[in-house]
Amino acid sequence: MKQLLVVASVIGLLACSPQGVAQNDSSSFKRQHLERMGFVIESVNDSVIDGVYEVITDQGLVxxxxDGETLIGGRLYDITGSEPQNLSEASIREMRRSDIAKVSDEAILYPAENEKYMITVFTDPTCGYCRQLHTNLEQYHKLGISVRYLAWPRSGLQGSAYQQLKTVWCSEDQQAALDAAKNDKRLPAASCDDPVDEHFALGNKFGVRGTPAIVLPSGEMLPGLVPAERLLSMMQNGQ
Incomplete structure (x- = not known):
């Protein structure tokens, strides 16, 4: 309810603001309050509201x-048309695309022979829907959809899924290890400087709340299992 009230307040502000991008001087933005709260600031840009900045942090968009003294949660919407338009989504999608590019070499890739699209999936080997997606990889591949996996243990940085994912990413044959983990097969011991914690933090930043979470090439994120045909249709339509 609190978040809805915040979003409603933001919509009200936007409805009263002039159209176009406000010109603020981000060099004067005061960071100390956000940093004191534990946010790591990655970028500061103008928003459509005069006197308010769009700030990308390690915890997402705020x-x-x-003056750096007031934080507004939620999303900005343009309500001047027939349907509300989410103005925050473009920035969020760009953030996801940029961040995924930085960790693409850490992903476990299952490529399609005639690749047309690449999706990124946050996965957990103990998740039933993740297993279902993995079992049906051939359906995605037939449609030219390559799948690359990032780790996102649903129980957090503890428990069996977390340990399994660490072992998978440290295995000499990561694909074979992930296949085994998703079929309840025992994994040979392996340890390394793995990226599981980093992937988990990235998923949290993106807004992942469960697995599988699918990030499309556009940066749009879809929660849950999405059939291959529907996924292809969405990407063909520019989502």
Whole structure:
């Protein structure tokens, strides 16, 4: 309810603001309050509201007043048309695309022979829907959809899924290890400087709340299992 009230407040502000991008001076933005709260600031850009900045942090997108003293959660919507338009989504998608590119060499890739699209999937070997997606990889591959996996243990940085994922990413044959983990087969011991914690933090930043979470080439994120045909249709339509 609190988040809805915040979003409603933001919509009200936007409805009263002039159209176009406000010109703020981000060099004067005061960071200390956000940093004191534990946010790591990655970028500060103008928002459509005069005196409010769009701030990308390690915890996702937030809006902050120019004096750095007021944080606004939620999303901005343009409500001038027949349907509300989510103005925050473009920035969020760009953030996801950029961040995924940085960790693409850490993903476990299952490529399609005639690749047309690449999706990124946050996965957990103990998740039934993740197993179902993995079992049906051939359906995605036939449609030219390559799948690359990042780790996201649903129980957090503890428990069996977390340990399995660490072992998978440290295995000499990562594909074989992930296949085994998703079929309840015992994994040979393996340890290394794995990226599981990093992937988990990235998923949290993106807004992952469960697995599988599918990130499309556009940066849009879909929660849950999505059949191959529907997924292809969405990407063909530019989502």
């Amino acid at each position: 809006y902050v007043t120019a």
